[in-house]
Amino acid sequence: MLMWETVEFGRAHRGRPGVLLADGSEPEPVLFDGGSGANFHESSDWWFYSGESRRPLATDLRGACSCGWRGEPRYPLDWEQVDENAPYLYDTSGPRGDWDRHIAGIEALAATVPDELTVLLDQVEQQLGRLAGDAPLAALRAISRMEHIVTEVGRTAAYGAQADARGGTPIGPGLGLPEEEARRRLLRYSLRH
Structure with a gap:
């Protein structure tokens, strides 16, 4: 799972590369059947939205934060450049930069520590x-x-x-x-x- 965090804000502002479908919508988390029982694992990791195994196909990435913030810029997702054995190596610097700016805005509004x-x-x-x-x-x-x-x-x-x-x-x-x-x-x- 590719996540970005700050020490101060922790889980309240945990960032990640978010995905968008061709219609501009954000898909629900992908569910994984563990085989037996009613327990399912779910994930919003961008690389699971590859269109394979009846999963939605992501066309773009954008910055996303656990607080609900979503970045405006869209970064086209080039599946030809994604290494299926190491998808985390794909360049997500655009969404990361947008999330960094979001965090800078949060810090600018927060009380100043001397x-x-x-x-x-x-x-x-x-x-x-x-x-x-x-x-x-x-x-x-x-x-x-x-x-x-x-x-x-x-x-x-x-x-x-x-x-x-x-x-x-x-x-x-x-x-x-x-x-x-x-x-x-x-x-x-x-x-x-």
Whole structure:
């Protein structure tokens, strides 16, 4: 499965090359019969829409995101260039670039994390990575302290954001998440112990 993700947005904005049929419609996921039982595997991986085995034939690719966003540009799919043993090697840079621009737009609307804090977080991540290799118990002690910080500060921030939301401020755009996912995140931090 070819997917694109950012650390910050994770599954809420998971990108992929989406497919379009000749009529411009987006097909349903392809179902695979496992042989017995009522369980079916499904996939929206673009290479399954090859027209073989009574599957729909994709004619174009476009950027797609789990949040529902779909890219406007269409990229003709040249099945002659697809290696059936390694379809993931096919050039999907056009849809990927469109998804990258979608993510840049999400980031531009999200609340700004101060540069100094971003630099510090990057440094902490690097130092913890080194410490985990050199002195794993010391790394676990540091991680325990970070978990405490996340619990306490996360709860305070979640309560503040919930108060803002009651005042009419949407929280989703500030976190770069769909509103429902943003509310789940606030709930997760407000309930941490």
